[in-house]
Amino acid sequence: MPRDMAMTSLRWRMMALLMVGSIINYLTRSTLGVAAPTILQDLHITARQYSWIVGTFQATIMLQPICGYVLDSVGLKAGFAMFAVLWSIVSMTPAASATTSRCTSTAIAICPAGMPRRRR
DSSP states (O other), X not given: OOHHHHHHHHHHHHHHHXXXXXXXXXXXXXXXXXXXXXXXHHHTOOHHHHHHHHHHHHHHHHTHHHHHHHHHHHOHHHHHHHHHHHHHHHHHXXXXXXXXXXXXXXXXXXXXXXXXXXXX
């Protein structure tokens, strides 16, 4: 395969990956909207608290290019190690909260990161 054709093939593959990522992002946002009534009822949260969850989710989506830049700058292995440590710290913060209200607010703030809300 000539080099020009290989580059063209690589470009189309990259475009396909970007398109799949965009579709997954759109479906995730749509799922949050459809699941909102169930989330509000199951977690016993207000619409305002739910808006914090959605806002945090959107903010984390916007951080992806920054995370990519960090991975490019420090290297893949060091970047993954750094983000794994950061993920662990963020996941431990609700457990380290002294009061129930602080724990709940911390868990709601990082809910898009996959941290389930602790019940008392």
